[in-house]
Amino acid sequence: MTEWDVIIVGAGSAGCVLAGQLAEAGSGSILVIEAGPRDRSPWIHLPIGYGKTFYHPRLNWMYRTTAQSELDGREIYQPRGKVVGGSSSINAMVYARGQQEDFDEWERLGNPGWGWAEVLAAYRRMEDHALGTSPWHGAGGPLHVTDIEAQAHPLTALFVKAAGEAGLAFNPDLNGATSAGAGYYQITTRGGRRESSARAFLHPARRRGRVKLETEALVTRILFEGRRAVGLEVRRGGETLLYRARREIVLAGGAFNTPQLLQLSGIGPANLLTRHGITPLQDLPAVGRNLQDHLCYDHVYRSKLPSLNGALLSWPGRIGMALNYLLGRRGPLSLSVNQGGGFFRTRPELPRPDMQLYFSPLSYERALPGVRALMKPDPFAGFSLSVSPCRPLSRGHVAIRSPDPHAPPEISPNYLAEPEDVRVLMAGARFLHRLAATPTFASLIEAEIRPGPDAVDEERHLTAIRQNAYSVFHPCGTCRMGPDPRSAVVDARLRVHGIENLRIADASIFPTIPSGNINAPAMMVGQRAAELMRDSTREASAS
CATH class of the missing domain: 3.30.410.40 (Cholesterol Oxidase; domain 2)
Structure with a gap:
């Protein structure tokens, strides 16, 4: 078993931002675990090449929903990045930050620090925008945004x-x-190449030796001592590996894989877990609920x-x-x-x-x-x-189908x-x-x-x-942020309710879906998570 200060599960849109920004701040030893391979395929880096990754089984989870009754019983395709960079490595690259009112609503729902003032400041710190610095944009940050x-x-x-x-x-x-x-539309490219979150945030940190990346490694279970998250069980090839976190574990697997891993680890609706033979550690009914999509x-x-x-x-x-x-x-x-x-x-x-x-x-x-x-x-x-x-009212769910971590979860968006x-x-x-x-x-x-x-x-x-009608692949909300553990999974500091040393940083924490493409908001969550974790470290040192 190896030990790290911080372990991040998922090298996706938010996870790469989090790792890079924590590394930049010198936040101790950082391990990122990714189920997919390295982002070496040329189709990833050629912007229009995402057509070749859309049904690529090595780079894409290629999920499907349950039959949707309001869409003539069709199963709707749900591509998700299974590669370093996550969905930012296979998406259409549109950069849309959402409307001011989206995030002011998050704050009104009981999430201080997530109103538009704080969110815009986080975006500006992230950005190297082609339109230059302004009250609306940042310049000189890690993420380049191109005006086309x-x-x-x-x-x-x-x-x-x-x-x-x-x-x-x-x-x-x-x-x-x-x-x-x-x-x-503005897009996430730099010099004619895709600017995934891995290219912008993770790889620079890795080149400086501040982050360790493990790929083709599936996290199958979170390990606990009481209600304290202390480590992870991981399958790579035919081998089972154990990793221990000295300070924190952060889940960044996205709106499908994050609730799946929580449920497999005993955190979620107790009746669902017991139905699949999993002993509930923390009965959190909202894990997997509140699924939203465009x-x-x-x-x-x-x-x-x-x-x-x-x-x-x-x-x-x-x-x-x-x-x-x-x-x-x-x-x-x-x-x-x-x-x-x-x-x-x-x-x-x-x-x-x-x-x-x-x-x-x-x-x-x-x-x-x-x-x-x-x-x-x-x-x-x-x-x-x-x-x-922009803001559909229909809500769905994500739920494990079995205790097998390799089995895809049940995804039911409940469209229309x-x-x-x-x-x-x-x-x-x-x-x-x-x-x-x-x-x-x-x-x-x-x-x-x-x-x-x-x-x-x-x-x-x-x-x-x-x-x-079809999905434009913006699933979110399945581990929603809020103050009440009866209806939310994480608090405003992204800490899982009732569990120590476990946070979530990905689109699953969105209380409501932003008005537009969600890759930029997902990366913003990674940025805010890094800031919140740095604040926690400073507070702990001061005490």
């Missing part, structure tokens, strides 16, 4: 123009004073002007893109396909946007699970528009269970029709491919939503 306006596909400028015609003002900074309006719905169009489809399908296009990338780290290979978007209100009386909008200068058929490709571009010029409600979620998504679909009818898009669109001409009334459009 100058590089985006020409169709994206037409999207921004059409959005203006539909009533959405141009917003030059969707992470600025307001998220409202339409513009160009659902998305597309409209796809045939374009009269060239889109990315042609460049990706033709050999001259591929060669041109490759040369552009090799010579200057520029062009489509250096970007995400989610190039434009924004946020809007589905009802004018709402105090803030409740809908996210995406534009992609590409159209494709979604691959079936098990196929190692995100997309096969349509054999014609096309593009897609998508809507995703709340009628209000259906109403909001329908309002988003109606906006897409309005957007497509603007003068700019009307002159660009040759034909509507999906949902097609049959979706002409509310009933048929709802049918299309139930048949085609």
Whole structure:
């Protein structure tokens, strides 16, 4: 058994930030344990290469939900990074920090230190933003954020123009004073390469010898002395290893794996644990509850002007893109396909946007699970528009299916269970029709491919939503933060209720889902966790 001051379970979006920032502060010996391999695949570092990791069994947990009754009984695919960098190594790289009101609500729910003032300060400390330092952004931090306006596909400028015609003002900074309006998404890249949390935070700390990383090692159980977390049981290959933590263990496995590990270790709903033959150590009913996710719905169009489809399908296009990338780290290979978007209100009386909008200068058929490709571009010029409600009300759960740590957990998001979620998504679909009818898009669109001409009334459009809506892979909330152990798992300092020396730092602690992509908020949690742990160490030294 080896001993470390701090052991972090999961080298994902938050875990890498936490490890890097603790190491920078000189917080003793740090071990990071990751179930997946090192992030050496070239498809990780090539920004558009995430299409190749979307169904990659070595780099991706490739989870699936239970059959969702409100989505025609479909099982919804849930990719999660199983590699150093976690989902920040396989995602679409959109950097969206959430709205001020999201985090002020966290604080109102009994979580001091998590209001917008503290959260914005944490973001600014993390960032090396292309727009430079300002009241809204930081510069010189570990994480580079790229503004893509100058590089985006020409169709994206037409999207921004059409959005203006539909009533959405141009917003030059969707992470600025307001998220409202339409513009160009900012992405986590540096020098034309993906800027995962591992590249930005973990690897610099490892190169300086301040962090030890163990990969392809699955943590199967937390070890306790009474109610004090003291170590971990780990399987690597055919070997069982034990690691001991002198100060703290931090779980950073994400919204699915963190509650799974807690339940396997005897922390969670007592009735669930006893059903699977696990002796409850701490009855915490909220472990695995409060699952939230963003659902998305597309409209796809045939374009009269060239889109990315042609460049990706033709050999001259591929060669041109490759040369552009090799010579200057520029062009489509250096970007995400989610190039434009924004946020809007589905009802004018709402105090803030409740809908996210995406534009992609590409159209494709979604691959079936098990196929190692995100997309096969349509054999014609096309593009897609998508809507995703920002703050769904439906709640689901994550639960172990057996005491076997290798068995995937039961994931049931309960999509569209709340009628209000259906109403909001329908309002988003109606906006897409309005957007497509603007003068700019009307002159660009040759034909509507999906949902097609049959979706002409509310009933048929709802049918299309139930048949085609999908997750945009933002699961969170399953170990929610709050003061009451009857409804929450961690307190505002991210300490597990009723357990000593055990914290959680990942998207599972979100009390409510942020308004937008959640990779930036997940990294922010890693940053705040490092700050809270440094404060605890100072307090202990002072006493």
